[in-house]
Amino acid sequence: MQPDYSMNPIPVIAVFDVGKTNKKLFLFDESYNIVFERSASLMRSLTKTVSPARIWMR
Known part of the structure; x- marks a missing residue:
């Protein structure tokens, strides 16, 4: 069973793999367990017209 972090903020380490x-985002807790991950797959032509920062702002 995974811990519920939704109500208690915890310190995390953010790792971006671009x-x-x-594009991937991972959040690790102090014990280096993944507590959150998100990935986005884009067509190459789209990455030329859209800022990578905008991908995460949804």
């Missing part, structure tokens, strides 16, 4: 077509 490639040409795949």
Whole structure:
């Protein structure tokens, strides 16, 4: 069973993996367990017209 972090904020380490077509975000707790992850896959032509920062702002 995974801990419920929704009500109690915890310190995390954010890791961004930004490639040409795949973008990933991982949040790790102090014990290096993944507490959140999100990925986005984009067509290469889209990455030329859209700022990578806008991908995460949805």
